[in-house]
Amino acid sequence: MLIQFKFKNFKSFKDETILDLSATKVTEHPHHVVTIGKEKILKTAAIYGANASGKTNVYDAFGYMSYYVTKSFNFGGAKDTGKTKVYKKPLPFLLSTASKDMPSLFEVYFTLNDEEGKIYNYGFTVDNMGVSEEWLNYKAETGRKYYPILYRERGSEIAFPKIPKEYRDNLKVSLQDEALIVSLGAKLKVPILETIHDWFFKLHFLDFGSPDLNFILSLQMPPGFEKEPTFRKEVAAYLSTFDHGIVDFNVEEIPSSETNSSPKYRIDAVHQVNGSGETVNIPLAQESAGTQKMFVLYYPLKNVLKSGGVFFIDELNARLHPLLVQDFIITFLDKETNPNNAQLIFTTHDSWLLSSDLLRRDEIWFTEKDGNGASCLYSLVDFKGENVAKIRKDENYAKNYLLGKYGAIPELKKINVVSEKHAEYK
Incomplete structure (x- = not known):
């Protein structure tokens, strides 16, 4: 299960952004929470926001990370043919001179549906030249401390503390600047790297x-x-x-x-x-x-x-009746229809779904852009309203959202298609 997704300097998101599926201490809908060791994980997350606020870019960021993990073993110069495989460069935040040449960061915390229950932390940074940093760590189901499996930084020797010695030379010889060790390692049948790669391969978008x-x-x-x-x-x-x-x-x-x-x-x-x-x-x-x-x-x-696995859908509500969308979401929230704890992350404009009867406060997220064109992502459970009070579970979420109390709605202005200049020719 996905516990947390973190990214930075990707498309409209300049600063570090976190989509956290860790359950908070709110009391509504306890059956939405899955307990694995010390982790309490949510099965769904709904992302709201105005057009061009960055909702789809959250989807794109997660999709880019998955694409890079599953495909990058093909990237870089192929020594036997002299040909170069296609490298899909990241799209950094371009509205800042400081960020446009900086690497983009992608990181996840997740656990597998197995008996060991280990928590994995995997991430990397990429820029125009390829991978600048990559790391993989793990901790026991009930542990506190993370232990390194591998660490790589451009210009430094790669550390493989938990990779069997018989695989290390092949990884070093075959690794290209644009490829990830996890991607290449899966291709070379390194067991732990195959495990990480397969988790990404099973994601659905x-x-x-x-x-x-x-x-x-x-x-x-x-x-x-x-x-x-x-x-x-x-x-x-x-x-x-x-x-x-x-x-x-x-x-x-x-x-x-x-x-x-x-x-x-x-x-x-x-x-x-x-x-x-x-x-x-x-x-x-x-x-x-x-x-x-x-x-x-x-x-x-x-x-x-x-x-x-994890199912990420952009515009789930498009061309579907709200009751059908609600039924689709409940399929993931119901233990009977979702016995293996699959997760649903989706973007939507449908305020009808913004209900305390359907979703917990920590399952509702919003995107919004600031005056400099940078997007941010925040949860309803962390939002503070008037008098710095947190949102209560008995509030009318849909009504308050449309009134702008949570932000993340368009700034409406009068639509004037015909200007005065053109109007005088009518």
Whole structure:
């Protein structure tokens, strides 16, 4: 489970920013909390904020870290071919001369769903030249002190206190400036580094901010969907919870004149015709945006609930009814539907979900930009209102949010599309 994500100098976030899923001492919804050793961890976090306030950049920062861990073994010069692999440079905060040339930092604290219950701390900093620093530490489930597994700093000898000696030479010889030791070590089958890499590999990300991307995603089938009728029935049953007409799917391969090309398929939703035993096929591409979105969500939702991983969704509420979104969130909060303690982190504009009946105060987060264009991230539980009083659990969160009492809303001004200069020609 993710305990804490920290990043700095990435896109609109200039200063150190922390998304903390450690439970605080608030008393509401105790069943939302998972206890692992001395850690009390939340299963969900909702991030609110005005447009362009930085919500998506939190999603992007976590996504960039995951991408770098799982892909960077490919980065840098390939000695056998002389070719250079693509290195995706970080995007630092550009509105400050001090930060634009500084490295970007990414760090996580997490625990695995295993019997040992160790807590891991892994992080790195990257700049235009590659990795400038990397560290991996751990502590026992009930321990206080972290012990180093590896430490690397540009220009210094790499320290491998907990990496078996037989792997160290290969790591040093093969490591490129742009690659992470964890990424390369997983490729070289170093056990502890494979473990860390696999935690990132099991993270799920979905961006629903783009309608075009939603449509493209809806055309991508879950693995095995075209071959397994039982699987298609499972998806149909899942969709029927809100679209009662769908009883099955029909999948047909689209003939192609291209040789050695990947097969393409046409997906039709099979609908029951009211008042008869007949059915009709409707192309999935012609279904509602909400149905397409729920189709896309099925496979990663099933995987993350099975593995106990982390699901990060940007714009969860887009094109979905609030009650359906609420039901989706409750799936993660309910021990019966989420026995492996999977976590859901999502961005949203839906103030209807801002309710003490659904979320704890430490599960609600906001993003806001200051006068210099830098974003900040803060939790409702840490927010102090009038008279420096903390927010109570019996407050109307949605109403107060829309009134601007928690910040993180747009500064509204009169929209004047036609200026006076243009108006005189009317």
